[in-house]
Amino acid sequence: MKSGARHWLLPLTAVCIVLGGMLGIQVRSQKERGEMQVGRQTSALVGMLTRTEAQLEQQREETGRLRALLAQYEEEAASERGLVRVMREELQASRIALGAVAVRGPGIELELADSTRRSIGGIGAEDLYVIHDADLLQVANELWAAGAEAVALNGQRLVTGSSIACSARLIEVNGVAIASPFLFQAIGDKDKLVSALNIRGGVLDGLRLLEFPVKLTTNDEITIPPLSVTPKHIYAQPVERESKQ
Amino acid sequence: MIAIPFAALVMGFLAVYVLVPPVPPRWADYVAIAIIAGLDAFVGAARNWLERRFDEAIFISGFFVNMALAALLAFFGDKLGVDLYLAVVVALGIRIFNNLGRTRALLVTARLEARRAGMPASSD
Structure with a gap:
């Protein structure tokens, strides 16, 4: 081969x-x-x-x-008096967070109402021009995110555990029915709050697009009322912490 | 003499391994299937050689064209969303296996015949 x-x-x-x-x-x-x-x-x-x-x-x-x-x-x-003072301060901070006391300070006021525009017709189309619970939730969320220290909606203080829910044609805040126009009050850094609400593509942008009347003002002296009903804790019990160190 | 192709295999491997940058991952499947096709041509050639009907033109053309076709088929399968890749692997796998078996049988037969003839087995 x-x-x-x-x-x-x-x-x-x-x-x-x-x-x-x-x-x-x-x-x-x-x-x-x-x-x-x-x-x-x-x-x-x-x-x-x-x-x-x-x-x-x-x-x-x-x-x-x-x-x-x-x-x-x-x-x-x-000194017993000093201890009392410190504890009172802490109690005060907790009360503000809980909404147990009225608070005052600089902040913003936001007025929202149902749109002046009416739908041309069609079932369900008018829902587009009505403020919904979701819109209010979004505003509240935006306020908290911007560092608001106290927020109220139509005089109802918003705290942890507050709800904004839809019930028929009304909106319930903390179990109290409210209707348009809606007034948000928030205490916090005014500039921050305003710019957070006016953010491009944000909730107010969307509402203005559909011709909802939106009035946003700043105020150096806003008073926010306390929670009308203090929440009861029936089921939740504090855990006793043993502090042995 | 057989050392030259073997050396070529090793050199080709090393040259590409060292010099050529790695291919993008989605090409890896096509390269793999081309290798399978090349292996098939190789085993087929070995069988043909033993059956004394080896032809270098068929070998060369079969090697390159089958490689390209196998990769192309897998590619079209990907484009169509059909796993033609698997069809190629199965078809080629069966062929390689058949040819290997046939090659082994031929080798064993050749050895047995050589022994019966009272001659030491020679490998061409």
């Missing part, structure tokens, strides 16, 4: 080069693929680590704050 060797040697060599090359490509890219997956896992782990470290930092700060508070209590414990 030696004489006939030439006629297969060349094609076989050519084919072998190509086949080897393709194997090279494949092995190389498979290896790359595996490395990519490892990289992805690594970045996920790095993300977890960063988050955990941030949480740890937060908790350290919290611990520091609590220690300082404890020190303050101990310091004030010497």
Whole structure:
């Protein structure tokens, strides 16, 4: 077969080069693929680590704050009157958060009403020109997000546990039925609140587009009433924490 | 003599492995299927060689054209949303297996015949 060797040697060599090359490509890219997956896992782990470290930092700060508070209590414990003052301050902060007291401060007032535009017809089409519970929820959410410290809607203080729900043609806030026009009052950084509400594509933008009358004013002296009914806690009981350290 | 193609295989592998950047992942399937087609041509050639009807023109054309066709078929399958890729793998896999079996049978037969003739088995 030696004489006939030439006629297969060349094609076989050519084919072998190509086949080897393709194997090279494949092995190389498979290896790359595996490395990519490892990289992805690594970045996920790095993300977890960063988050955990941030949480740890937060908790350290919290611990520091609590220690300082404890020190303050101990310091004030010497004089009974001092302790009372500190506790009253804390009670006051809790009361504001709970809506148990009326509060006063700079903020904004936002008046909303159903649209002046009437639908041309069609069942359900007029719903487009009526303020819905979802619109009010969105406004309230926007206010909280912008750092509002106290919010009221038509005189109903909004606190944790407050609800804005639709009931027939009316809207119930904290179980009290209200109707258009709606008046939001919020205490907080005026500029922040205004710009948060007026954000492009935000809730007010959408309402103005449909010709809802929207009146947004700032005020240096807004008074927000307390919650009319203090919420009762029937089911939730505080957990007694044993402070042995 | 057989060392030259083998060296070519290794050199081709190393050259591409070192020099060519990795292909994008969605091409990897097509390269894989082209390799399968190349392997099929290779095994087919081995069988033809033993059956004494090897032809380098058929080998070369079969190698390159089948490679391209297999990859193309898989590509069209992807475009159509049909897993033609699998069809190619199955078809080629069966062929490679058949040809390998046939090659083995031919080799064993040749060896047995050589022994019966009282001659040491020779490999061409």
